[in-house]
Amino acid sequence: MTVKQASSGERSGRSGDGTTEGDGATEATEAAGVTEATGAAGAVSERGERSVDDEEVHWLSPIEQRAWRAHLAAHKLLEHRLDRELQPFGLSLNDYEILVNLSEITDRRMRMSDLAEATIQSRSRLSHQISRMESAGLVTRETCTDDRRGTFAVLTEHGWATIQKVAPHHVGSVRRHFIDLLTDDQLVELETAYAPVVKHLKGIR
Amino acid sequence: MTVKQASSGERSGRSGDGTTEGDGATEATEAAGVTEATGAAGAVSERGERSVDDEEVHWLSPIEQRAWRAHLAAHKLLEHRLDRELQPFGLSLNDYEILVNLSEITDRRMRMSDLAEATIQSRSRLSHQISRMESAGLVTRETCTDDRRGTFAVLTEHGWATIQKVAPHHVGSVRRHFIDLLTDDQLVELETAYAPVVKHLKGIR
Numbered sequence: 001m002t003v004k005q006a007s008s009g010e011r012s013g014r015s016g017d018g019t020t021e022g023d024g025a026t027e028a029t030e031a032a033g034v035t036e037a038t039g040a041a042g043a044v045s046e047r048g049e050r051s052v053d054d055e056e057v058h059w060l061s062p063i064e065q066r067a068w069r070a071h072l073a074a075h076k077l078l079e080h081r082l083d084r085e086l087q088p089f090g091l092s093l094n095d096y097e098i099l100v101n102l103s104e105i106t107d108r109r110m111r112m113s114d115l116a117e118a119t120i121q122s123r124s125r126l127s128h129q130i131s132r133m134e135s136a137g138l139v140t141r142e143t144c145t146d147d148r149r150g151t152f153a154v155l156t157e158h159g160w161a162t163i164q165k166v167a168p169h170h171v172g173s174v175r176r177h178f179i180d181l182l183t184d185d186q187l188v189e190l191e192t193a194y195a196p197v198v199k200h201l202k203g204i205r
Numbered sequence: 206m207t208v209k210q211a212s213s214g215e216r217s218g219r220s221g222d223g224t225t226e227g228d229g230a231t232e233a234t235e236a237a238g239v240t241e242a243t244g245a246a247g248a249v250s251e252r253g254e255r256s257v258d259d260e261e262v263h264w265l266s267p268i269e270q271r272a273w274r275a276h277l278a279a280h281k282l283l284e285h286r287l288d289r290e291l292q293p294f295g296l297s298l299n300d301y302e303i304l305v306n307l308s309e310i311t312d313r314r315m316r317m318s319d320l321a322e323a324t325i326q327s328r329s330r331l332s333h334q335i336s337r338m339e340s341a342g343l344v345t346r347e348t349c350t351d352d353r354r355g356t357f358a359v360l361t362e363h364g365w366a367t368i369q370k371v372a373p374h375h376v377g378s379v380r381r382h383f384i385d386l387l388t389d390d391q392l393v394e395l396e397t398a399y400a401p402v403v404k405h406l407k408g409i410r
Contacts, residue, residue: 057376058376058377060379063392066392067387068383068384070396074402077325077402077403080326081406120285168261177402178273179272181401181405182402186398187272188272190272190276191268191271193387193391195275196387197387198275198279200386201282201285201286202282
């Protein structure tokens with residue numbers, strides 16, 4: 001499962017290799033708990049081949065692992081589904097995101113560097129993306145001669161018409177596969193929980 | 206921002222175009238609330254060019270939009286950061302995920318179709334991914350002659366050593382940029398909120 005991203009870091013190897021030190025009983029219990037939570041991950045520890053110094057690593061607790069896995073699984077499955085439901089319109093989720101950004105801005109144009117920042121991707125990846133969308137007639141590139149900071153991505157009429165047509169369907173997908181499955185309280189909790197994560201990560205970009 | 210994925214679907218155009226029908230006051234308030242929450246998205250409605258029939262679309266409420274945007278922003282920023290912190294080890298986040306899956310399985314091998322299922326991606330995308338990892342010496346492909354169901358991806362000794370070396374660092378990243386920023390209660394809430402989403406999406410894959 002994709003959700004095991006951090007699970008290979010289970011520390012159960014410690015309880016079996018006889019090298020456990022410190023407050024023994026507590027640590028053994030902790031280790032057993034983690035093993036239980038990681039499921040198939042046990043294969044790693046059963047071999048007893050872990051080479052890293054577990055004493056220095058703060059592995060995830062069962063609760064932490066389950067939350068992390070849930071976040072990853074939900075996002076990946078959702079991304080896959082939303083992408084799939086955009087396919088009949090000839091769009092990928094990335095295309096959609098670019099179209100939304102451009103459609104929401106006055107003049108429907110954004111400097112490439114700003115668009116890369118807004119969509120959280122590298123300039124080079126965005127450039128490839130925009131080339132594909134240019135071929136599809138959704139956007140054009142324009143170079144502003146007065147502005148040394150370079151090239152703009154501009155929404156075409158076809159791009160505008162496309163986002164107008166697709167948005168209601170996409171919102172329906174988001175609602176069906178995510179929003180409507182959560183209570184209002186859960187939605188508020190989600191926003192509250194993620195706020196410091198978003199702030200932290202934006203701060204170190 | 207990437208988090209506007211569903212925000213182009215604001216219904217504020219309704220309040221300005223004089224075509225609002227039904228329980229007028231309530232709808233006008235709703236529309237105003239959504240406009241406020243979408244911020245820059247207002248550009249779409251100001252033009253008054255929305256062509257879709259808003260009466261039939263159940264646009265996201267302010268709370269729903271904020272939760273959805275928070276989820277998207279948190280995930281995208283996190284993915285970007287985790288990917289970046291794996292780069293010094295010559296791995297992408299996708300590489301890491303494959304290595305974890307193979308390392309957790311007995312014999313460190315998985316049928317390609319199972320691996321595609323586990324990592325929530327198409328067979329063709331996984332095939333490209335495995336080719337790149339094969340070049341890097343992390344995995345090999347093996348065809349089982351007894352088994353018509355095809356090819357296996359197998360973790361190499363180098364792949365095994367790599368995941369052992371990288372896992373502690375990756376767990377550190379996950380903790381620093383996500384887990385340690387949430388309270389235990391929030392982690393539990395997160396898992397609870399996502400459980401039905403994951404179940405639903407797995408059910409329709």
